[in-house]
Amino acid sequence: MRIAQTNQLADESCPLCEQPLADVTQFQQRLEERLSELEQVSQAQQEMKRLQNQASQQLSELALQLEQINEAAAVLQLPAFELQAQMTTLQKENGKRDSQFLNSFTNFLEELGHQHQRFATEAQNLLFLEENVTAQNMLDLHTFLSELSTDILGLQARQEKITQQQQTLDQLTIVCDTIEAERKQEVKRNLERLEEDFQHFYSMLHPHEGFENIRLPVRVSATKSLKLKADFYVKQDTHPLAFLSEGHLDSLGLCIFLAFIKNAEKKFDIIVLDDVLSTVDAGHRLRAANLLAKEFDQYQLIITTHDKLWANELNRIINKSEIINVRTWSKGVGATFVPHIPDWEFCQKLIDDARPAEAIATTGVQLEKLLSDLRVNLQIAIPAAEDDRYTLKPLLQGIESWSGKYKADKHFDQSLKAIMLSINESIFLRNWVGAHYNAWAQQVSTSEAQDFLDASLKLKNIFSCVNCGQLLQYKNNALVCGFCPPVSIIHERKFEMNSDWLTETLSFFNGTDGSFRILKGRTVGAGLKRFITDAYVLWRLPDESWPQIFTIAKQHPDNDSAEIAKLVNHIEQTYLQDSEWEPTMDNIQQMAADVHTLLRPFTCPSCYRLMTREAGETENDPDSYFCHECDRTRPTYIPLTKTS
Structure with missing residues (x-):
């Protein structure tokens, strides 16, 4: 037995299993x-x-x-x-x-x-x-x-x-x-974690392509090296070289490399990828960009590529990214760099440089790309075109058809309608100046180019996440951001209550006759039942049952459980019975006060909307509440209603 004695550990991990040490x-x-x-x-x-x-x-x-x-x-x-x-x-x-x-x-x-x-x-x-x-x-x-x-x-x-x-x-x-x-045993566990991660990464790049169950069995020999095996349809336990193309092998190597990075001790948060996807087709490169954005958002990524399109996609998908263009290299000078100007900013620069015709042409190209991406994200059906070569007209018609089919809130719908009107008023400039040569059309003004660019940017912004700037996606009758965590907001219905209906209800009782008070009393009762409906959606309850809601109210740390129990008992016996309730001045005011007491801990202090509840991971963890309207650290979420 040979033992090497050292005075100090090289790092803070076990020299045998390489796991972090507590002490x-x-x-x-x-x-x-x-x-x-x-x-x-x-x-x-x-x-x-x-x-x-x-x-x-x-x-x-x-x-x-x-x-x-x-x-x-x-x-x-x-x-x-x-x-x-x-x-x-x-x-x-x-x-x-x-x-x-x-x-x-x-x-x-x-x-x-x-x-x-x-x-x-x-x-x-x-x-x-x-x-x-x-x-x-x-x-x-x-x-x-x-x-x-x-x-x-x-x-x-x-x-x-x-x-x-x-x-x-x-x-x-x-x-x-x-x-x-x-x-x-620790080596075995590490290999299992590696296999799980790079199988997950590979499935993100190549879903449902028949190549699965990728694993790294240990070669029983003096070298103790690893083998690479996988299943390809009916062929079991085969090497990837037998079936995969060069591009697939490159992406598999990238997945294995990233799995090692994820499972290694994080001494440096920098990953350098030097033109690793040159043999991978465009569709898979886009998935690779999404993989890096979602799984390695805590790392500093340095990626080199000759593909300008993929560089732009990376810049769009990965938040807080920067592109550096390497122009030339010489032995005496070395590399020379030029600043990168994002596409939309380049359009603005052309206008600032008094080149409106070029600005309109470039804006038209960016608008086509934006509409093509929205066609996919919003699941818009338009007549098929060969090789997906869509022009502005069918793409714009698709957006207009979608906006007529789905409704959000009043502000969103009116803004989208105004944006589409502005684009349609300026679209002729793209056809006259940006798509064809017309000598008389070269006199277009910078203000016209600016109007066309502004309308296009407004369309981009209204369908972009307010946090990360990524395009929203249509999912479960809502527009959601697929990049901001958390990515799963499971409610699909609009908030139904008036923002401050309790205050309005209390003001109705001053100087009104009895019949009007009865009408408003019934309105308060209907509002309470709407609160139950909204809580069922926003609190992710299995059914519309007020006992569950009242149980949650009792558990809120700001509430006195005994007082809430008495309040709930009074509400159940008075307002939620099947028999007709005839309100009076006194009991309407009491009801409003009761409901206000019940709702206060769950109401946004800024906009008075009912907040969304996220249950704790375990029974001992507290619930958390947030407002989708005011809390911008949450992903963008725009509920939609499908029209008949």
């Missing part, structure tokens, strides 16, 4: 403790190896000495040390670190001790029996035996230390195996 200091302290333990184990292993080598050498010396002792013992008729079998076993098992060697070594030491004791006893007896043995020889023999006893005790102590170190090594092996297993 880097605590993790590094623990890592240093574990490294210290591993260093001790490594030293212990070296000491164990040294002791084994020393033991092997001493065993060899002991074998030689025992042989000499046995020769002398034979002369003196003393018992021999019968340890040849144990010596052979130890020599075979020398170098092993398992329990078998340790047990054999322990048994050998015990047997050596027993025979040493027996030999010493016999020698002591021989001292008294054999007077011809000199005292010096016996002293030497006793000294040798004492040294041998000391060596045996030392070997036993080392054997105990080796046993302890072996246990520590076994425990660390278990820890390493556990870490390795967890590392493999």
Whole structure:
């Protein structure tokens, strides 16, 4: 096991699973403790190896000495040390670190001790029996035996230390195996997240094209590399090279790259894409622009391209973008840049430069493009044209037909009608000046060009999101922005209540006769029921049931639940019964006050409209309320009514 010890982590992520750490200091302290333990184990292993080598050498010396002792013992008729079998076993098992060697070594030491004791006893007896043995020889023999006893005790102590170190090594092996297993699981989870993301990205670029279930299985080999597999209709587990075109392969590579970016630790929020979609057709490049705008809006994107059309689409779709035109490059000067002027601003610049004819021609082209985009976004049906080559006339007729079919609020409808009238009054300029050459038409004034441009811009602005400037889309009987979060506003009906009907109702009771009060009282009751209808839509309730509305009113943090419960009980028993309610001066005023108390927390303080409710993600999360008319941080939402 090789361990590299460092004084400080390179970053704030785990070196094994690369996940962010909650407490880097605590993790590094623990890592240093574990490294210290591993260093001790490594030293212990070296000491164990040294002791084994020393033991092997001493065993060899002991074998030689025992042989000499046995020769002398034979002369003196003393018992021999019968340890040849144990010596052979130890020599075979020398170098092993398992329990078998340790047990054999322990048994050998015990047997050596027993025979040493027996030999010493016999020698002591021989001292008294054999007077011809000199005292010096016996002293030497006793000294040798004492040294041998000391060596045996030392070997036993080392054997105990080796046993302890072996246990520590076994425990660390278990820890390493556990870490390795967890590392493999984390790699598997990372690959699953990668696969999920780039499959999602690829489906955004190529929906319903038969190529799906893209995955990155690990190649089981020494390199541990990844493979790329997918399903193509009935063909399972195949490589994309077998079926995809060059453009599809390029877009697949982009999706995999973006998936890695999304799942990597965000150290830098910059993504550079250098002409990555040159082989991809225009339709898929537009989807790629939408993908980058929606999924990577928190990154700084640097994109290079030779396709001016796609650059303009990126500039339109990606909010807060800027285009830099690289004009020329030379070795001496390097790159030269020219400022980019957006298309509509370029039209204005032509007018400012007193070039009205060119301004009208350019405005006409931009108007055609705008109307073509609106045809798609608003789902307008017009007579088909070859290769989608639509002219202004059928496109304008499509917008007029749509505006007659769908109605929004009074201001929107009147503004759109006035805009279409202005465009129709100026459209002849485009045909006379911008589409064909007419010598007498070259005298067109800058004011006429300005009127044509202003009318076209007003049409663009009325169908653009007030937050991001993107064109609105028709969806579920409403005009919505598909780019501003949140993108799903699930209500389709217009607000029905008068903006300040409660104040108006209270003013009706001063100086009016009884019949008029009764009429207005019924109006107040109808207003309450309209509030229930609106709350059902704006609060996203499953059905038009006032008990649900009153339950929400009780849960509002600004309301006293007990007081609201009493108020709700009074409203239910008095105003919402099926029987005819005959109001009086007193109970009408009381009803208005009751309803005002009920509505106050849910009414926009600026425009008095009923606010939209967004329920909390869990039961413990509070609900949130906002006004679509006043809260411009929300996506643009214009409810529509389809006329008969």
